[in-house]
Amino acid sequence: MKDYEELATSVMNIVDRVVHKTHEKIESATDVLKAILKPVVHEEEEISWPPRDPEALKLMEKEIVQREQEGQLDEGFLAEVNAQLRQSKEDGDKPGLEAMLQKVLQLYASIKLSKKSYAKKGNEVLKAEQFLETIIKAPEEEWNKLLIDGLTVGKGEILPEEFYAVIKKRIERILIRTVTDTLWPCIFNV
Known part of the structure; x- marks a missing residue:
């Protein structure tokens, strides 16, 4: 009987820790998003986009880069940004917030997509891939000029x-990597 009591206590402790960790993760993702938005959001003012201070956007980008390097921009973070974005769209009363959250997603995607280059195959430079990578790394305001100057x-x-082909290939690579990253732990119980 005592063994069952110890087992029940152990199971309850494990469940309690899992619940606690889940709450921490949710709070953590919210805190990370708040820290990223801090340079562009001022509590006392209406949310405006683009920010009045051009330096604020650079600070926001710097915060995203730092958080990504620290491994804090995970699926929980993306879920939080998407939930906030969905809520902002439903409410419809804060278009500035909606634009900010879209910018967060754009910066996040740019960082993730810039991690691995496909512009070189051996000693050969693949110009269309290099062009895509230039656009990925560029600020949104420069995209039109880059497209006009490059195509x-x-x-x-x-x-x-050629450009559409490398975009399609990049999407396929991302999908394969995402599926692999998601399924790998499930298949091998990692």
């Missing part, structure tokens, strides 16, 4: 078909 429909040398 043959403008002043550039990259055919739109």
